[in-house]
Every structure is written in C-alpha cells, then in structure tokens.
Amino acid sequence: MIDWDDAFSNMGYVPDAKDLPEQWAREAAAFREAAKRDNRLAADIAYGKGPRERMDIFAPQGVSAGLMVFVHGGYWRMFDKSSWSHLAAGCVARGWTVALPSYPLAPEARISEITQAIARAVTTAAERVPGPLRLAGHSAGGHLVARMMCAGALPEDVAARLARVVSISGLHQLGPLVATQMNDTLRLTGEEAEAESPATLEPLKTVHLTAWVGAQERPEFLRQTRLIEEVWGLRGADVSAVYDPGHHHFSVIEALTRPDSPLTDEILR
Secondary structure, eight states: OOOHHHTTGGGGGGGGGGHHHHHHHHHHHHHHHHHHHHOEEEEEESSSSSSOOEEEEEEESSSSOEEEEEEEOOOOSSOOOGGEEEEGHHHOOOOOOOEEEEOOOOSSSOOOHHHHHHHHEEEEEEEESOOOOOEETTTTHHHHHHHHHHSSOOOOHHHEEEEEEETOHHHHOOGGGSSTTTTHHOOOOOOOOOOGGGGGBBOOSSSEEEEEEEEEOOHHHHHHHHHHHHHHHTOOOEEEEETTTTOOTTTTGGGGTTTTHHHHHHHHH
C-alpha cells in the first residue's frame, strides 16, 4: 500500500527545509522594499470581497510587455503573497508586469472555492494590465494555474489573451490527497478531487502548458508531471514537460528570480 502522506512530504526530504520559509520572507521583503522605493509596486489590490483576496502588482521600468501572474504553493493551506515577492524579479527585469495574489486557504475555503478565487485574481489583474498573459504557479499553485487553462475556468476575453501556462511541481490529479492526513484540513471528497483535477478536465487547445519539475523531487511529483503531459497530450493539447536536473521541490523555483534562467525563458517565450 502506498503511504500517501510520505509521497507528498517535501519538507521531510530536503535538508534544512525548516529554515526556508524565513529565508523566503526575507528575500521577498527586500524585493518589495526596492519596488516601493522605485514606485513600481501596487500593493494589496482587492480582487474579491474576502480578506485574503488581495494581490501585489510589480511593474517593470518602461512600457510593460504583458502580464505574468504567479500563484504560490503551500498545499492550499499555507503562505500568502508576502513570502514570494522576489519570484517576480526575473520577469519584471524582462519588462513584464507581475501579479502575485494571496487567496483563501483551507479549511475556511474548499479547493473548488480557491480555484474560483484565482480566476477572479487573474481576471482583475488582466483588467489592469493590457497585453499578452502568462500564468505560472508552484506546487498547489501549479494545480491552480493548470486549472485556469481548463475550458470555462476564465472569461473568454481573458482566456483569449492567455498563451502559456507553466505548472512548476504542480499537482494535476488530486484523488490521492483524499487518503492523506492533510485532508483533515482540505476536506476533499472523491467527487471534488475529480472535478478539480486538471488531468480529468478539458484543456484549452490554444494555450501551451509546460509541466516543469525538479528532477530530484519526490516520485509522486514526477508522476504528476508525466501524467498531465500524457493525458493532455492525448487530448490534443499543446503540452510539454521539463525535468530540471539537480533541483528539488524548493530549489526549482529559485530560477524565477533571474531574468536569464531557462524557467523565466519558458514562461515568457
């Protein structure tokens, strides 16, 4: 029998992982302060009525080339936008505007409700920033951005601007989570897991999905990456997968801070 709690345990398999949240918060705060000084941060923009339905928008110097929305992870239970501001650095340096939303968390919100919140966030950001649209997300955020390229998730005019989605270490089949201890918080039923799994839904054929994962991640995350590439590929979607050598679940997103990294290139190309 598969131990699903172990399968989804990332902190337990990365040395010194307990120190990472404090490091992320420091780096994010430093990036936000620099953006404030340069008058390039619009903070706490409301996209809904809930207290966590707020986003930060970082503008580049000069005319914006378009909008990238980054959705953070944390198993739909943890973190907010303030821990991840620095991950906007690479795309901002390339001339793109980057929006980072917080969103309601479990157990107060179900995953289906979080999906709807992210659709509102993307729509609100797209109303503020013209031009082409890209989405990227990490872990649970990878699930959420993949859900945005499922048929009917976004308004038609917003979906028409969406060209690329990058799900980084994303979760694309939620059924196994029903068997984990974290489901005491997520409250996933079998029916909701099926309805919210990108792998069971119809992808937009006009959008390219890259499933990007660290090659040293837990086997379940490698499986989830293979799964979406295979299943959506069979449905005629434009999909590819990248297994980033030398990276685990947390180091794989560090490349977003660099404008010349392969991950930043993949989002913007």
